[in-house]
Amino acid sequence: MAGINHLEANEVAKRLLTWYVQNKRDLPWRRTKDPYQIWVSEVMLQQTRVESVIPYWNRFMERFPTVESLAVAPEEEVLKMWEGLGYYSRARNLQAAVREVNEKYGGRVPDSLPDMCSLPGVGPYTSGAVLSIAYNVSVPAVDGNVFRVLSRIFLIEDDVSKPAARKKFEGIAEFLIPPGEASDFNQALMEFGARICIPKHPRCETCPVQSLCRGYREGVQDRLPVKGKKKPPRPLDIATAIVWQRDRVLITRRPPEGLLAGMWEFPSCDVSDGNRHEAELTRFFQGKWDVGLQVKSHFANLQHTFSHLHWNVQAYTCEAEAEKIPETDSVKWVTTRELTQFAMPVVHQKLAKSLDGLL
DNA sequence: TACTCGTGGAT
DNA sequence: TATCCAAGAGT
Known part of the structure; x- marks a missing residue:
């Protein structure tokens, strides 16, 4: 040796x-x-x-x-x-x-x-x-x-x-x-x-x-040991919609590959391009379900750092026509109690926790 | 090879 | 507060 x-x-x-x-x-x-x-x-x-x-x-x-x-x-x-x-x-x-x-x-x-x-x-x-x-x-x-x-x-x-x-x-x-x-x-x-x-x-x-x-x-x-330095996490702006229909809130499942694969979250979209959050969320719902979205009010601002990403999450309470958003394998309307049965990333768990006060 | 992929605790 | 980083693997 x-x-x-x-x-x-x-x-x-x-x-x-x-x-x-x-x-x-x-x-x-x-x-x-x-x-x-x-x-x-x-x-x-x-x-x-x-x-x-x-x-x-x-x-x-x-x-x-x-x-x-x-x-x-x-x-x-x-x-x-x-x-x-x-x-x-x-x-x-x-x-x-x-x-x-x-x-x-x-x-x-x-x-x-x-x-x-x-x-x-x-x-x-x-x-x-x-x-x-x-x-x-x-x-x-x-x-x-x-x-x-x-x-x-x-x-x-x-x-x-x-x-x-x-x-x-x-x-x-x-x-x-x-x-x-x-x-x-x-x-x-x-x-x-x-x-x-x-x-x-x-x-x-x-x-x-x-x-x-x-x-x-x-x-x-x-x-020792000699180790190369890591790059700082890249910032990413996220807009998140808290959509209520009576006592139920809308959650969607992330794709089976990539970041937080298969985890459930409140519908979110990347707004890093600097567009207005309301416009981006409205476009997101229009494209995904062909349904109008009314952004009611700002709900929360959360920061979350991953290994290589830094999310700045702006969450809004919204309204939409629930009948036009049917449940599928990756779309659910759930009560806050049922929410606990779905695996969610920590940053969305924090949002979920603060929802209790909304009911 | 360099980048992606989470989270919480230690310093 | 910012940085590092902890019994790594997949692409």
């Missing part, structure tokens, strides 16, 4: 493993060896904090405890269970993958890398994580923690935001795995990164591998 000898590797691995066994957190998905349940946890944990995932995973396991229970569930119910977690294509891909496992593999989660990796939503990290953690297969599972930990210990200055860096880190991570210890060791790398070798101000004073850490020795641990 490039610049790392066996003695060094063995010592680093041994100390991380020992530290993990003595210090690991009691997380709910660590109480099971069920590959499906571990898989679900890994998907939920993608780009998401442990504390956020715990209640979602507990509810999800209660409702969908097995591959088959998730495979046969209505997609809308799965999405509702995922509401608030973000990256909703994870839920759609997970169910598609589980259905594939149910049919092609008789309901047993694959224990081979090619099979696992071919499933939708299962990439190089998740496939390695499930195989190693659930089946103890000796494959690497390189996530953001592992990039950070290895880049510091071995002083690697490759830009980890570039896909090319992954190969090098996977090679080292695999090289480090003590024979027969893939499950604990891969989790040790991640747990260590989450608790000791943290992004800012790493706790080097209490670090079990301090004496072996090249980054610490050179005093550069705070500048």
Whole structure:
């Protein structure tokens, strides 16, 4: 292995493993060896904090405890269970993958890398994580923690935001795995990164591998890993119509692909071109349902920032001829009570919450 | 390769 | 307050 000898590797691995066994957190998905349940946890944990995932995973396991229970569930119910977690294509891909496992593999989660990796939503990290953690297969599972930990210990200055860096880190991570210890060791790398070798101000004073850490020795641990800077979110102006008909309000379902795919929302349109919101909303309803829309009053102004977008949402209370807007698979008239049954993005949940005062 | 795709918490 | 960013994958 490039610049790392066996003695060094063995010592680093041994100390991380020992530290993990003595210090690991009691997380709910660590109480099971069920590959499906571990898989679900890994998907939920993608780009998401442990504390956020715990209640979602507990509810999800209660409702969908097995591959088959998730495979046969209505997609809308799965999405509702995922509401608030973000990256909703994870839920759609997970169910598609589980259905594939149910049919092609008789309901047993694959224990081979090619099979696992071919499933939708299962990439190089998740496939390695499930195989190693659930089946103890000796494959690497390189996530953001592992990039950070290895880049510091071995002083690697490759830009980890570039896909090319992954190969090098996977090679080292695999090289480090003590024979027969893939499950604990891969989790040790991640747990260590989450608790000791943290992004800012790493706790080097209490670090079990301090004496072996090249980054610490050179005093550069705070500048690792090397990572390209993100672009700021692009601003987007949105106009939203709160359309009432007696005690019911109009909601529509977003398209099955793209931002917030399949989520329900109050009818909205992009008004970033600077046109007047009333005119744009009226045109939107005219084009979609061939119905007139009366914008009554400004209702709320909400800001919401996504990874790459910044929404400025202006919501208006409106009136329209409800008879001309029939319900379909993607159009519903619902009471505020029924609203809670539909998966909505957080920004529209906030609008929904403030609707109660309107009735 | 670079961009898309959410959310809430830490600094 | 602004920025970063957390157990990534798809295109």
